[in-house]
Amino acid sequence: xxxxxxxxxxxxxxxxxxxxxxxxxxxxxxxxxxxxxxxxxxxxxxxxxxxxxxxxxxxxxxxxxxxxxxxxxxxxxxxxxxxxxxxxxxxxxxxxxxxxxxxxxxxxxxxxxxxxxxxxx
Ligand code: FES
Numbered sequence: 001x002x003x004x005x006x007x008x009x010x011x012x013x014x015x016x017x018x019x020x021x022x023x024x025x026x027x028x029x030x031x032x033x034x035x036x037x038x039x040x041x042x043x044x045x046x047x048x049x050x051x052x053x054x055x056x057x058x059x060x061x062x063x064x065x066x067x068x069x070x071x072x073x074x075x076x077x078x079x080x081x082x083x084x085x086x087x088x089x090x091x092x093x094x095x096x097x098x099x100x101x102x103x104x105x106x107x108x109x110x111x112x113x114x115x116x117x118x119x120x121x
Contacts, residue, residue, distance in 0.1 A: 004107075010101060010102075011101075011104055014042065019040070022066075041064070041118040042095050043092075046080075046091035046093075051070070051073050051082070059075075065083065100119060
């Protein structure tokens with residue numbers, strides 16, 4: 001059995017995502033929200049809250065979480081999981097930063113370790 005290599009889609013320069021802000025990657029499968037933490041880690045989640053589909057890209061980023069703008073659920077950016085007591089999960093995408101450029105893998109079923117990347121200082 002052969003394992004397919006991930007296909008990395010170039011998105012933007014890290015600087016194009018504001019710290020504690022977001023950028024949306026439009027994709028035929030649905031928008032993907034990229035979040036940049038204060039420590040310059042970039043995360044990518046489907047731009048759809050697991051509660052009722054609110055646009056997570058319109059939420060408030062704090063630490064490694066985003067608060068959904070519709071009903072204030074907190075979503076863990078490292079896992080895509082809603083924080084207790086809420087339950088649900090936003091789809092995650094692997095992120096890679098190479099020479100200050102952000103790439104997202106659209107492959108499914110990623111591991112937590114590959115779901116974020118931090119820009120070199
Ligand atoms: S749609 Fe996000 S908290 Fe309700």
